[in-house]
Amino acid sequence: AVLQHDMEEPAQAADGRQGADPGAGGASHLHVRPARGVEVRELQRQLDHSLKLEEFLRTKGTVRLTAADAKAEAKRLEQQEAEMRAYNNYVNILDAIREFTRREEENYALFNYINEVCSELKNLSDNVSTLSVNIDEENVKHQAKLHQQQDTIESLTATLEEKTARSAAAGDLARRSAHLLGKAFEINVTNARLYIKSLEKKIVEIVDILKIDE
Structure with missing residues (x-):
């Protein structure tokens, strides 16, 4: 709109000049027409230049806006990736905690099982030792009884x-x-x-x- 206003001012000035000399003869009118054609071409050139400038500025502004949006989008994506990494780290930490807890529970259960087995083995060892002592004692008693019976048999025989x-x-x-x-x-x-x-x-x-x- 500003560029069109700037272009309309020279056209209005030319029309004013033409209206200010209405009494001029046909020769003067022919003299003015080529000058007006030059002015119109100049105005057209300025218009084209202005349009190109406006298009350039609009394109450049769009590029700048696109770059800013791209930068903001990149920052948003980077922040989103950072949040995703933080979330993944949090999930990994939770998984590690669950895995650690599971292994601790397995180790505790295995520890209790080993203690029970060791306790049973100790009881079995104690029982075996007791039975061995009892067997030895019974063997001694049996041998003594055999000797006594042999002595009794010999005495009865005599x-x-x-x-x-x-x-x-x-x-x-x-x-x-x-x-x-x-x-x-x-x-x-x-x-x-x-x-x-x-x-x-x-x-x-x-x-x-x-x-x-x-």
């Missing part, structure tokens, strides 16, 4: 042999006594005395055997 020998001796004595007595009709005082003595001796032997059994 006693049996002794009683067998005494029984055999008593049988021999009885047979000798019967031989000395002879038949019933041959009994006399001498035979009776020998028989009584043999009976007394046998009774003593039997009493001795009974004492040994007690």
Whole structure:
């Protein structure tokens, strides 16, 4: 609008000059027309120049505005990227915390399991030690009992042999006594005395055997 106003002022001035000399003759009018054509061409040149200048300024302003917008957009994108990086870092930190917590829980559970296993192994070891001691004690007792039974067997065997020998001796004595007595009709005082003595001796032997059994 300003450029058009500037161009309209020379045109109005030319029209004013033409109106100020209305009484001029045909020769004067012919003289003015070429001058007006030059002025119009000058005005057209100025108009074209002004239009080009306006277009240049508008284009340059648009470029500047676009550059400013691009700078603002770049700054906004940079800030957005920074916020995204901060958010990603925050998410990564949360993931790291969760992973650390999970591993700590696994380690704690594993630690408790190891403690339980160690406690069970210790109890088993103590039980094995106790059983080993008990087995050794029972073995000693068993060996002692075996020796005692062996001694008892040997003692009973000796006693049996002794009683067998005494029984055999008593049988021999009885047979000798019967031989000395002879038949019933041959009994006399001498035979009776020998028989009584043999009976007394046998009774003593039997009493001795009974004492040994007690």
